[in-house]
Amino acid sequence: MTPQPTRVGLVLIGDELLSGKRTDKHMPKAIELLAARGMELSWARMVGDDAQVLEQTLRETLAGPDIVFSFGGIGATPDDRTRQCAAAAAGVELEFNAEGRRILEERFGEDAYPKRIHMVEWPVGACVIPNPVNRVPGFSFGDHHFVPGFPNMAWPMIEWVLDTHYRHLHRLERDVELLVEVLDTPESALIDPMQALMDAHPSVRIACLPNAGGARVIEFGVRGAPAAARAAFEDLKDTFRNAGVPLGRESTP
Numbered sequence: 611m612t613p614q615p616t617r618v619g620l621v622l623i624g625d626e627l628l629s630g631k632r633t634d635k636h637m638p639k640a641i642e643l644l645a646a647r648g649m650e651l652s653w654a655r656m657v658g659d660d661a662q663v664l665e666q667t668l669r670e671t672l673a674g675p676d677i678v679f680s681f682g683g684i685g686a687t688p689d690d691r692t693r694q695c696a697a698a699a700a701g702v703e704l705e706f707n708a709e710g711r712r713i714l715e716e717r718f719g720e721d722a723y724p725k726r727i728h729m730v731e732w733p734v735g736a737c738v739i740p741n742p743v744n745r746v747p748g749f750s751f752g753d754h755h756f757v758p759g760f761p762n763m764a765w766p767m768i769e770w771v772l773d774t775h776y777r778h779l780h781r782l783e784r785d786v787e788l789l790v791e792v793l794d795t796p797e798s799a800l801i802d803p804m805q806a807l808m809d810a811h812p813s814v815r816i817a818c819l820p821n822a823g824g825a826r827v828i829e830f831g832v833r834g835a836p837a838a839a840r841a842a843f844e845d846l847k848d849t850f851r852n853a854g855v856p857l858g859r860e861s862t863p
């Protein structure tokens with residue numbers, strides 16, 4: 611039985627991202643769109659336009675159960691290789707998608723040929739993601755969703771996918787994050803109580819973040835569904851207080 615996808619990942623594509631010529635804007639927006647639906651981002655990968663690297667990346671992500679949004683590289687120019695790499699990674703052929711062809715023919719008429727039509731040459735089994743801006747569609751292949759690199763197109767297309775295919779994963783109750791500072795205590799003294807807390811509260815995430823400036827302050831965070839997170843947070847504070855660990859400021863992001 612195939613596991614139900616619940617984690618969400620991103621594949622951000624383009625040499626311009628790795629060279630610093632462009633700054634990625636998709637990940638912050640994806641986090642925002644997911645949070646509005648009670649979902650969250652689990653991972654992100656950034657790769658260039660190298661076909662070998664991109665194909666290997668997609669082979670790895672396609673092998674898992676995660677929901678994946680891929681940004682960029684689905685145009686018609688020779689450096690747009692995402693369609694071809696996705697097909698190769700999945701072990702299927704490319705085909706001119708019938709619905710995609712209809713959309714481009716309606717949009718461009720005879721000018722859809724001979725070049726633009728390649729924008730709907732997708733892996734066999736793919737289906738359309740509507741583009742509300744210029745109507746040139748992206749495509750879904752299983753739980754992988756391929757959209758353009760242009761934010762004004764990509765972001766509403768992601769929303770459409772989330773609301774059309776994954777509404778059952780939306781949660782009205784959003785996760786909360788609770789933070790507390792641990793003062794003047796070495797990390798080594800916190801390993802055992804932190805492990806005990808993680809074992810006792812497996813439904814939440816407990817993490818620590820040392821102060822980047824070198825101060826002896828460690829930020830402990832608990833993230834999860836509100837009731838579970840608050841219970842774990844109170845347990846965390848009690849555990850540290852009972853161990854004589856001084857606590858500082860509490861906060862919520």
